[in-house]
Amino acid sequence: MPAATDLHVVLGAGGAVGGSVVRELVSRGHRVRAVNRSGRVPALHGIEVHQGDITTVVGAKAACAGAEVVYHCAAPAYVRWVEDFPHMTDAVRQGAAAAGAKLVFADNLYMYGPVDGALTEDLPYAARNPKGRTRAAMAEALLAAHRSGELRVALGRASDYYGPGGVNTVVGPTVFAAALGRKTARWVGSLDEPHTLSYLPDIARGLVTLGSDARADGQAWHLPTAPAVTGREFLDLVLAGLGRPGKTAALGRPMQRLIGLFDPTVRALGETWYQRDRPFVSDTSKFTATFGPFATTPHTDAITATLDWFRANPTP
Known part of the structure; x- marks a missing residue:
């Protein structure tokens, strides 16, 4: 069922990226639900705070309910990516899909592996290390869910x-x-x-741009940087x-x-x-060629x- 309200849900809102996205959304006048496990999120007037566990499908569905756009900015501990990140992201995908929401994933550049020259979005996912392969598998799964029509997805990649x-x-x-x-x-x-x-407020502006523009759907984007x-x-x-x-x-x-x-x-x-x-x-020219100038x-x-x-x- 399509989302019916201008509700933007930020998962991992207590973290650096998620907190920056919350502030950017509030500055643009959106309704915001800030979600994390502890319930400690940026202290901003008017946001809805949701304490929940998005590593379960039940928890992810509760966190995403009623959303128009979901920003997946949550991550397990760095040393637990391989074990925990795919399961979390799969639960988030199901939660966003149940809400009829668009899912914007705060991604990074690990999946490409060693590269000669600038990093561009059309590079193969050639990483052979465990964290790189984990990032690649999550990106592939989310884009496959978009192609299947399960939900709309956009990936925003920062360094x-x-x-x-x-x-x-x-x-x-x-x-x-x-x-x-x-x-x-x-x-x-x-x-x-x-x-x-990548500067955190610039990451947030880039992710919110992806969340608000249908041209972002079904693709990965390198977010603009200085x-x-x-x-x-x-x-x-x-x-x-x-x-x-x-x-x-x-x-x-x-x-x-x-x-x-x-x-x-x-x-x-x-x-x-x-x-x-x-x-x-990181080459970010695809982003600016599509969405216009971006003052980093x-x-x-x-x-x-x-x-x-x-x-x-x-x-x-």
Whole structure:
């Protein structure tokens, strides 16, 4: 049955991406239901808060009931992607379909595997590592559900993100909190290879664009970002935003292996080290050619906003 109201449901609303999508939707005047397991979501006037477990079909259907668009921004812990992510996403698909809603999935770039040149949406899903294959399988299943007519689907793909609220990311506390605390700000990977970084509010604007435009349906889209920068350039911009000198360094492969002996999340980064030892640049021209100009946030402005957030929300 088609959804009958302008209700936009955000799953994983307590996370960095989901919280950004909630704020973007509210700014556009939509009715918003913010969903996560704990019920802790952005404190914004007028949103409906739903505490629920979307890893079950029953829970996903309850969370999505009455929705016009569902934004799947939820994710299990990084080290549990292979075991838990497909099951969660299958439940979300069924929940959105039962509501007659369009499903927008906050995806990433893992499925392509090592690539020579810029990443484009027409690349094959060539990843051979477990997390990449998991991402590929979820994307294929969702697009197959669209082709079958079960529900409308659009996939929005971002690179490593940063921004207000961005703590579960390699460009989070180890860069911003460390720099603010006069510790060494560490870039994961080579300092001298260009790397696309996605700013959370830009991700949210891109996902909401996909949710509101039928031209997005049945396809994957690389979400617009500011131009790629090297790790060295990014760290220099962070120090410039602080207005004082600081210490920076790379976390290279040997150190990643050593830390990974004790930290499973750092150990898991080894699967995708090809994203960090060579250029990793997302081509977003398909998005802008279809939906028109998109004013991405310059890294200087985005870094200033992120530093302000980490000042107000210090991390241990």
